[in-house]
Amino acid sequence: MRTDQLISTFVEYYEERGHRRITGSTLLPPPGDPVLFTTSGMHPLTPYLEGRPHPLGKRLVNVQRCLRTTDLDEVGDATHLTVFEMLGTWSLGDYEGPRSLDWGYGLLTEGLGIDPGLLHATAFAGDDRTGPDTASVEVWQRLGVPVELTVEDNWWSNGPVGPCGPDSEFFLWSGDGPPQSTPTRDDRWVEVWNHVTMTHRRLDDGSLVPLPQRNVDTGLGLERLASLLQGRSSVFECDVFDPWRRLVPALWTLDEPSLRLVCDHLRSVVALLGDGVRPANTGRGYVLRRLLRRVLTVLRQGQAPSHGIGDLPDELIRHTLDHFRQDMRPSEVRRTLIDEEQRFGRLLERGRGVLARPRFRGPLTEEDFHYLHDTHGLPRELITGLREE
Numbered sequence: 001m002r003t004d005q006l007i008s009t010f011v012e013y014y015e016e017r018g019h020r021r022i023t024g025s026t027l028l029p030p031p032g033d034p035v036l037f038t039t040s041g042m043h044p045l046t047p048y049l050e051g052r053p054h055p056l057g058k059r060l061v062n063v064q065r066c067l068r069t070t071d072l073d074e075v076g077d078a079t080h081l082t083v084f085e086m087l088g089t090w091s092l093g094d095y096e097g098p099r100s101l102d103w104g105y106g107l108l109t110e111g112l113g114i115d116p117g118l119l120h121a122t123a124f125a126g127d128d129r130t131g132p133d134t135a136s137v138e139v140w141q142r143l144g145v146p147v148e149l150t151v152e153d154n155w156w157s158n159g160p161v162g163p164c165g166p167d168s169e170f171f172l173w174s175g176d177g178p179p180q181s182t183p184t185r186d187d188r189w190v191e192v193w194n195h196v197t198m199t200h201r202r203l204d205d206g207s208l209v210p211l212p213q214r215n216v217d218t219g220l221g222l223e224r225l226a227s228l229l230q231g232r233s234s235v236f237e238c239d240v241f242d243p244w245r246r247l248v249p250a251l252w253t254l255d256e257p258s259l260r261l262v263c264d265h266l267r268s269v270v271a272l273l274g275d276g277v278r279p280a281n282t283g284r285g286y287v288l289r290r291l292l293r294r295v296l297t298v299l300r301q302g303q304a305p306s307h308g309i310g311d312l313p314d315e316l317i318r319h320t321l322d323h324f325r326q327d328m329r330p331s332e333v334r335r336t337l338i339d340e341e342q343r344f345g346r347l348l349e350r351g352r353g354v355l356a357r358p359r360f361r362g363p364l365t366e367e368d369f370h371y372l373h374d375t376h377g378l379p380r381e382l383i384t385g386l387r388e389e
């Protein structure tokens with residue numbers, strides 16, 4: 001099943017159950033949201049989770065592009081991407097968590113044909129402030145799905161302040177043999193779908209207050225589920241990456257981990273540009289610049305690449321912009337990529353000059369790293385790379 005079919009199956013399933021489709025927003029959360037980027041489908045819905053009536057009613061479904069930098073060092077493994085899509089559903093003060101889990105189970109097993117024996121669940125064990133999520137545990141027991149209880153992993157919050165609550169997650173077995181162990185002990189259990197019962201709001205002082213209504217917020221990782229349904233061993237092999245895997249190896253000689261990083265970060269950079277972010281030394285623009293520099297650093301390792309980043313085929317830029325329905329011109333994307341490559345080249349040259357000074361020949365102290373960063377704009381990973389040249 002291709003990702004676009006997966007999206008339509010998901011949306012139709014929930015439309016049949018009274019949900020209205022809303023248009024996903026961009027990677028930039030609405031003003032006032034505490035996070036830098038949209039990291040899950042609920043961000044644009046925060047006011048409605050907090051009680052404002054939504055014009056389309058109490059049951060919603062959508063597809064939302066998200067960006068997570070918390071997982072940056074994990075990009076390249078089988079399941080993490082910087083920019084990914086989340087299929088989401090919401091009950092805004094309407095039905096409760098158990099119904100959401102029942103429908104989720106129905107969609108995965110009957111709707112998508114997943115063997116129920118390959119599922120595992122987790123649920124909130126309770127802590128000193130909130131009791132255990134017995135309602136979810138009862139659903140899992142009735143459905144015959146094994147459930148593991150955790151504390152931190154099963155409390156979802158939207159950054160330091162905002163709506164939060166206990167969650168219950170669907171995991172799918174990705175191993176070759178029969179399922180074994182539990183999600184926290186064996187990472188062949190892949191988390192695919194999170195159902196949050198949003199009951200509270202965390203305030204600036206860290207305290208929790210009940211929300212005016214009880215909501216359900218779910219998020220399903222599109223590329224994760226697609227790769228498992230397509231029998232692929234990583235998100236980088238699902239159909240979203242087909243053109244990247246076809247065209248990138250012709251440009252640069254890369255081992256598999258580097259190929260994954262380059263494809264993930266370049267695709268994320270195009271999506272960020274398409275949403276209006278521009279390279280900068282702070283905030284969102286710095287994240288964009290950093291992603292691009294990680295790519296440039298990887299490309300410079302090994303032999304000097306014969307192709308620059310400006311040689312990225314139009315097809316890949318266009319494929320990404322079209323996928324996210326963004327109307328930027330590929331030539332404009334290319335211009336930014338080339339400018340950033342040149343800027344990085346100048347920084348490297350300056351860095352080589354500074355690092356050649358006698359003061360920096362021996363082992364570097366933390367103070368040296370701070371000085372090099374603050375005075376010469378040289379990030380730690382770049383310094384380490386230059387010293388290995």
Ligand code: SER
Pocket residue numbers: 039040041042088156194195196217218219220
């Ligand atoms: N907010 C939850 C998550 O990000 C479900 O959408 O996992």
